[in-house]
Amino acid sequence: xxxxxxxxxxxxxxxxxxxxDDPTGIGTYTRQLSMRLPGRIGDFACVRDExxxxxxxxxxxxVLPRSMRLGAIRRIAAPFYMAWKGFDxxxxxxxxxxxxxxxxxxxxxxxxxxxxxxxLPAELHEKLPRRAQIKYRHLLEASDHxxxxxxxxxxxxxxxxxVPSDKITVVYNGIDEVFNQDPESLPxxxxxxxxxxxxxxxxxxxxxxxxxxLTLAALKERxxxxxxxxxxxxxxxxxxxxxxxxxxxxxxxxxxxxxVPKDELAAYYRSAxxxxxxxxxxxxxxxxxEAMASGCPVVTSTAFSMPExxxxxxxxxxxxxxxxxxxxxxxxxxxxxxxxxxxxxxxxRSKRFxxxxxxxxxxxVYRAVLK
Numbered sequence: 001x002x003x004x005x006x007x008x009x010x011x012x013x014x015x016x017x018x019x020x021d022d023p024t025g026i027g028t029y030t031r032q033l034s035m036r037l038p039g040r041i042g043d044f045a046c047v048r049d050e051x052x053x054x055x056x057x058x059x060x061x062x063v064l065p066r067s068m069r070l071g072a073i074r075r076i077a078a079p080f081y082m083a084w085k086g087f088d089x090x091x092x093x094x095x096x097x098x099x100x101x102x103x104x105x106x107x108x109x110x111x112x113x114x115x116x117x118x119x120l121p122a123e124l125h126e127k128l129p130r131r132a133q134i135k136y137r138h139l140l141e142a143s144d145h146x147x148x149x150x151x152x153x154x155x156x157x158x159x160x161x162x163v164p165s166d167k168i169t170v171v172y173n174g175i176d177e178v179f180n181q182d183p184e185s186l187p188x189x190x191x192x193x194x195x196x197x198x199x200x201x202x203x204x205x206x207x208x209x210x211x212x213x214l215t216l217a218a219l220k221e222r223x224x225x226x227x228x229x230x231x232x233x234x235x236x237x238x239x240x241x242x243x244x245x246x247x248x249x250x251x252x253x254x255x256x257x258x259x260v261p262k263d264e265l266a267a268y269y270r271s272a273x274x275x276x277x278x279x280x281x282x283x284x285x286x287x288x289x290e291a292m293a294s295g296c297p298v299v300t301s302t303a304f305s306m307p308e309x310x311x312x313x314x315x316x317x318x319x320x321x322x323x324x325x326x327x328x329x330x331x332x333x334x335x336x337x338x339x340x341x342x343x344x345x346x347x348x349r350s351k352r353f354x355x356x357x358x359x360x361x362x363x364x365v366y367r368a369v370l371k
Contacts, residue, residue: 010088010370011043013106017064017074019093020048023233023259024202025286026113029149029173029358030093036359041366045085082106089366095136107369110140111147111171114283114304115156116206124206124280137161145369147171147362149284150305169365172309173284174355178266179293189271196227197329198272198296200265200287201279203235208278208301210237210244211322215276217248218326224333227253231260231268269294273339274332277301278319285309289353292346297339299329313342313349 014037019030034046038060045062068074068081082090087106095110117128128136140146140161146168148154154168197216201207209230216228228250238256245254260268269275275291277300285306291298298314300306307316315332317324332339 010041010366011045011086012037012041012366013045013047013062013082013085013087013090015047015090015092017047017049018096020046025173025284026094028286029111029113032174032176032355033091033093033359033362036355037363040359040363045087047082047090089370091362091366095139107144108142109145109147109365109369110143111149112140112153112157112283113149114153114281115160116281116283118160119156119304120206120281125204133160145169145365147365149173150308152305152308153283156304169361169368171358171361171365172353173286173289174353174358175286175289175293175350176262176355178262179269179290180350181266184295186270187267189267191271194225194227195273196229196271198268198275198291199228199230199232199277200275200290201232201277203230203232203238203241205237206280207235207237208280208319209241211278211319211325212276213241213244213248213250213254214322215326215329216253217250219330219333220250220253222330224330226273226333227255229255229257229268229272231257231265233259265290266294269296272296274299274329276325276329277306278317278325279303279306280319282306282309288314289350293350295343295347297332297342298346299325299332309353311345311349313345315342 014034016030016034019026021027038044044060046060047062047064049064062085064078068077089107089109092110095112116125118133140163146157146163148157148168148170149172151170154170157163157168158165199209199212201209203209212228219226245251269291275287275296275298277285277287277298279285279301281304283305288298288300288306288310292313298310300310300314300316301319302316303319315328317328
């Protein structure tokens with residue numbers, strides 16, 4: 001399906017000013033596309049605020065003038081600057097940076113990853129103000145096409161913003177190739193005499209890490225030897241989660257690693273007894289697929305996109321029911337045949353998701369919009 005847009009005479013810009021350095025899945029999505037689109041498009045530019053020496057900048061980078069890096073000025077001046085640069089299509093990897101609409105001749109494509117700020121209660125995610133919802137509805141109506149990373153997110157966009165189905169295309173995320181290598185032939189983490197459970201996410205309330213800590217405490221009471229390793233950037237929920245760790249006297253049982261390189265993360269997946277990912281909301285949930293590809297069984301949530309992405313290759317729990325997470329995790333850790341079944345199903349399931357496929361299908365969206 002791979003092809004170049006050059007025959008269409010198209011100049012395409014990926015507007016990564018607000019997402020390229022994001023440590024979450026949105027940033028991963030932006031960086032992966034920025035590496036793969038140049039080989040599929042004749043005239044491509046990744047639009048950035050800053051330029052650095054990373055490999056993503058070896059091909060096609062457009063750095064906005066310093067005067068356009070402030071929000072208010074950007075929204076006024078950047079549309080004219082983009083029009084002057086002669087883009088045929090601009091792709092915004094996330095809707096908050098959607099500051100250019102119908103500027104010059106450029107078509108506009110925007111990716112919406114999820115609507116947690118609308119779908120979740122305020123205690124789990126900061127609510128999007130009503131005024132902002134009205135603004136986004138206008139921006140999405142004015143866009144030429146919308147990409148979502150799951151059918152779940154597509155349904156939400158249709159319901160919340162009234163966007164018709166034929167204006168939305170689902171393009172699944174992928175995972176880095178480091179996770180697709182044979183888990184049996186690669187290095188693992190030396191966990192000593194204590195096996196561990198793995199948590200991979202930012203420390204946000206919606207990620208439900210508190211439930212994982214409560215699960216660990218319950219498993220210890222049942223005599224299991226496991227500890228918990230958490231990998232991911234800090235966030236607003238960190239203090240409350242660490243308070244739970246102290247309350248249950250788990251300071252020697254929980255390790256917060258912060259960010260680790262991809263090859264090290266893959267090793268942690270390969271060595272873990274399970275990934276616990278009981279999130280309240282995900283637009284996709286990249287760690288689910290990373291773990292499955294790495295031979296790590298997954299316990300995840302029944303909410304939003306997670307059943308769609310995991311299929312029959314993960315154990316599902318109600319994220320609002322901690323007892324369910326405790327029970328299912330205990331069953332997985334004490335049932336060897338179940339664990340082996342989940343590992344095999346996960347490896348098969350993970351093959352459905354790749355960044356090359358994501359790039360190919362994204363270019364197909366561009367082609368349709370530019371007809």
